[in-house]
Amino acid sequence: xxxxxxxxxxxxxxxxxxxxxxxxxxxxxxxxxxxxxxxxxxxxxxxxxxxxxxxxxxxxxxxxxxxxxxxxxxxxxxxxxxxxxxxxxxxxxxxxxxxxxxxxxxxxxxxxxxxxxxxxxxxxxxxxxxxxxxxxxxxxxxxxxxxxxxxxxxxxxxxxxxxxxxxxxxxxxxxxxxxxxxxxxxxxxxxxxxxxxxxxxxxxxxxxxxxxxxxxxxxxxxxxxxxxxxxxxxxxxxxxxxxxxxxxxxxxxxxxxxxxxxxxxxxxxxxxxxxxxxxxxxxxxxxxxxxxxxxxxxxxxxxxxxxxxxxxxxxxxxxxxxxxxxxxxxxxxxxxxxxxxxxxxxxxxxxxxxxxxxxxxxxxxxxxxxxxxxxxxxxxxxxxxxxxxxxxxxxxxxxxxxxxxxxxxxxxxxxxxxxxxxxxxxxxxxxxxxxxxxxxxxxxxxxxxxxxxxxxxxxxxxxxxxxxxxxxxxxxxxxxxxxxxxxxxxxxxxxxxxxxxxxxxxxxxxxxxxxxxxxxxxxxxxxxxxxxxxxxxxxxxxxxxxxxxxxxxxxxxxxxxxxxxxxxxxxx
Amino acid sequence: xxxxxxxxxxxxxxxxxxxxxxxxxxxxxxxxxxxxxxxxxxxxxxxxxxxxxxxxxxxxxxxxxxxxxxxxxxxxxxxxxxxxxxxxxxxxxxxxxxxxxxxxxxxxxxxxxxxxxxxxxxxxxxxxxxxxxxxxxxxxxxxxxxxxxxxxxxxxxxxxx
Numbered sequence: 001x002x003x004x005x006x007x008x009x010x011x012x013x014x015x016x017x018x019x020x021x022x023x024x025x026x027x028x029x030x031x032x033x034x035x036x037x038x039x040x041x042x043x044x045x046x047x048x049x050x051x052x053x054x055x056x057x058x059x060x061x062x063x064x065x066x067x068x069x070x071x072x073x074x075x076x077x078x079x080x081x082x083x084x085x086x087x088x089x090x091x092x093x094x095x096x097x098x099x100x101x102x103x104x105x106x107x108x109x110x111x112x113x114x115x116x117x118x119x120x121x122x123x124x125x126x127x128x129x130x131x132x133x134x135x136x137x138x139x140x141x142x143x144x145x146x147x148x149x150x151x152x153x154x155x156x157x158x159x160x161x162x163x164x165x166x167x168x169x170x171x172x173x174x175x176x177x178x179x180x181x182x183x184x185x186x187x188x189x190x191x192x193x194x195x196x197x198x199x200x201x202x203x204x205x206x207x208x209x210x211x212x213x214x215x216x217x218x219x220x221x222x223x224x225x226x227x228x229x230x231x232x233x234x235x236x237x238x239x240x241x242x243x244x245x246x247x248x249x250x251x252x253x254x255x256x257x258x259x260x261x262x263x264x265x266x267x268x269x270x271x272x273x274x275x276x277x278x279x280x281x282x283x284x285x286x287x288x289x290x291x292x293x294x295x296x297x298x299x300x301x302x303x304x305x306x307x308x309x310x311x312x313x314x315x316x317x318x319x320x321x322x323x324x325x326x327x328x329x330x331x332x333x334x335x336x337x338x339x340x341x342x343x344x345x346x347x348x349x350x351x352x353x354x355x356x357x358x359x360x361x362x363x364x365x366x367x368x369x370x371x372x373x374x375x376x377x378x379x380x381x382x383x384x385x386x387x388x389x390x391x392x393x394x395x396x397x398x399x400x401x402x403x404x405x406x407x408x409x410x411x412x413x414x415x416x417x418x419x420x421x422x423x424x425x426x427x428x429x430x431x432x433x434x435x436x437x438x439x440x441x442x443x444x445x446x447x448x449x450x451x452x453x454x455x456x457x458x459x460x461x462x463x464x465x466x467x468x469x470x471x472x473x474x475x476x477x478x479x480x481x482x483x484x485x486x487x488x489x490x491x492x493x494x495x496x497x498x499x500x501x502x503x504x505x506x507x508x509x510x511x512x513x514x515x516x517x518x519x520x521x522x523x524x525x526x527x528x529x530x531x532x533x534x535x536x537x538x539x540x541x542x543x544x545x546x547x548x549x550x551x552x553x554x555x556x557x558x559x560x561x562x563x564x565x566x567x568x569x570x571x572x
Numbered sequence: 573x574x575x576x577x578x579x580x581x582x583x584x585x586x587x588x589x590x591x592x593x594x595x596x597x598x599x600x601x602x603x604x605x606x607x608x609x610x611x612x613x614x615x616x617x618x619x620x621x622x623x624x625x626x627x628x629x630x631x632x633x634x635x636x637x638x639x640x641x642x643x644x645x646x647x648x649x650x651x652x653x654x655x656x657x658x659x660x661x662x663x664x665x666x667x668x669x670x671x672x673x674x675x676x677x678x679x680x681x682x683x684x685x686x687x688x689x690x691x692x693x694x695x696x697x698x699x700x701x702x703x704x705x706x707x708x709x710x711x712x713x714x715x716x717x718x719x720x721x722x723x724x725x726x727x728x729x730x731x732x733x
Contacts, residue, residue, distance in 0.1 A: 023669075025666065026669070028674065029665075029666050029669075029671060030666065031674070032665075032671040032674030032677045033658065033662040033663075033665045033666055033671065033677060033681065034649070034650070034652070034653055034658070034662060035608070035609035035648070035649040035650045035677070035678040035681075036650075037674050038608065039608075039611070039675060041602075041608075041611075041612065042602075042608035042611075044603075044606050048603075128592075208709075209709055210673075210675075210709055211611070211613045211619055211621055211673075211675045211676055211707060211708070211709045212611065212613065212621075212673075212675045213612075213613070259673075259674070260673060261611070261673050261674070261675030262673045262675055262709045262710060263673075264709075290612075292615060293613070293614040293615060293616065293619075
């Protein structure tokens with residue numbers, strides 16, 4: 001049974017809960033056991049058409065020509081779509097929150113950037129007819145040299161994967177080729193440490209492999225809208241993305257979902273909805289686009305691989321005094337959500353430990369691999385794996401018990417985190433104590449008596465003086481080892497950062513970035529310029545308008561306040 | 573290609589359809605007859621979400637030619653309940669929280685139903701063996717095994733307070 005330690009989580013949640021901690025039947029369970037639950041593909045449509053895509057056989061190639069004439073004449077084929085048929089054929093998922101540049105086409109036009117990238121879509125009256133016609137599409141490719149390794153991709157002279165980001169890195173704040181964290185002086189602390197331990201950790205991409213493959217069915221409705229049955233994990237996220245790509249007002253899209261046959265993050269990319277809706281728009285028929293298992297495994301976006309270097313300075317008594325993390329996210333060929341993953345990773349560094357000097361440089365690198373996306377704590381899980389393995393290695397280096405080593409270094413309430421926020425409601429000490437007890441792992445009396453509520457704050461709650469640097473300026477690889485430019489005095493909470501791009505134009509002899517016009521929403525209805533509604537000739541004497549109802553008293557706020565890592569704002 | 577007629581009993585009702593000679597039973601059930609209980613997961617007989625009973629035997633409908641089912645009895649998870657009354661396996665799945673996303677559930681129920689029909693008192697190992705062809709990617713195998721054992725025990729321990 002769930003136990004809430006109120007002495008630790010005093011303001012973490014209300015106690016008047018009706019459901020948490022009790023066995024309550026889920027509302028969707030009767031549907032699941034009777035097979036009445038309707039997943040996206042469990043909908044019958046008369047005249048249903050089937051969409052299949054032709055995928056790139058190359059990791060990286062220029063498209064010289066595309067010939068779809070034979071496919072268009074094939075039996076059962078209703079329509080063949082190419083990049084030019086997609087109204088807004090360049091998008092990035094987080095453009096819905098104005099984060100990052102549009103960099104990914106729905107159907108490739110001039111170049112393919114990963115093996116399996118969609119180039120042509122075929123809509124036919126059966127799966128078999130679409131598959132047969134797929135073989136008739138002739139695409140002439142000029143293979144280009146690919147790059148598969150994140151660090152190779154960042155070297156000058158590496159093949160340019162994605163022309164929107166010609167340095168093969170995501171551009172943060174229009175200034176840096178990576179996401180930075182600086183807290184204290186790690187370089188000086190390393191010279192003072194008794195041991196310096198550095199290790200490299202490499203993760204693999206992981207396919208979500210949901211039992212239900214990605215897909216959707218789009219159909220014209222009677223009211224000039226399109227109904228979309230979809231597996232999307234973020235239904236409105238997918239609706240907004242689709243509305244942009246097919247250039248429709250979002251109120252003409254009617255998304256139905258919520259029953260996801262396993263997602264785990266692999267169904268947030270809107271892989272199928274834009275083409276299914278476009279197919280329905282162009283054929284005026286219901287169109288179904290479902291990945292088969294091979295497509296799901298090979299081309300459904302995976303959890304991105306991460307390479308993580310952790311360098312720690314530790315004292316003989318077990319205190320970690322410095323931690324530097326350099327990490328590379330393999331975004332694959334397009335950004336999707338990797339830019340966000342790197343921010344999450346930065347927000348997670350240095351782990352739940354009180355370390356007085358912390359720095360990290362987290363890169364998002366483009367390679368000619370399948371674009372990666374969300375999966376269960378992406379940005380956090382991998383770096384946690386690296387950090388905790390590193391913690392064991394550090395404990396070994398200073399001859400300490402790994403449990404006690406964690407208790408010694410764990411955050412206490414009042415400690416200053418590397419992100420210049422005070423740690424509250426910390427509980428790692430207690431967590432390790434309980435884990436040790438359950439595992440019959442002997443720990444010292446001192447470790448057993450430790451508490452998250454004591455020893456914190458004071459000097460540990462201060463922001464140290466922090467040297468700043470301009471390392472990793474966009475397009476200037478030589479700036480990577482540049483010396484510190486200034487030292488921010490202790491207690492400075494905000495690092496001054498100009499919004500002006502620091503570097504424009506030529507970038508270490510690579511092409512300048514392709515300027516992608518930002519998507520402009522269709523003009524909105526404006527009552528000021530719309531013709532006024534017809535007025536009745538005789539105006540009845542109307543009663544004076546009722547006074548506005550008194551404002552409702554502010555609801556008392558409960559629960560934890562969360563921090564949005566993209567915008568840095570607080571939300572509930 | 574000319575379509576061929578096929579006729580069988582589906583969940584106790586006579587049903588008929590026309591199929592391609594190479595058409596599989598899964599497509600006929602789903603797209604032809606509108607029974608969406610069996611799902612498409614892999615199309616190659618590895619995931620088990622398309623499991624149906626053909627004359628009482630569990631079969632992967634994605635690998636079964638529709639035409640080979642002429643004159644047979646087909647049962648899917650849609651036909652397990654008796655009107656509003658759930659089959660004991662369905663009730664046990666509910667009581668044991670044995671579904672997460674629900675996509676593998678019809679196939680799991682069907683595999684379990686075949687097991688209990690031939691072996692009303694299976695051991696845990698026999699239950700594991702019986703559902704070994706059914707993948708639950710949400711990895712909720714333990715509650716599923718518990719549910720099948722509870723149903724076999726005839727309701728004992730099925731209800732949680």
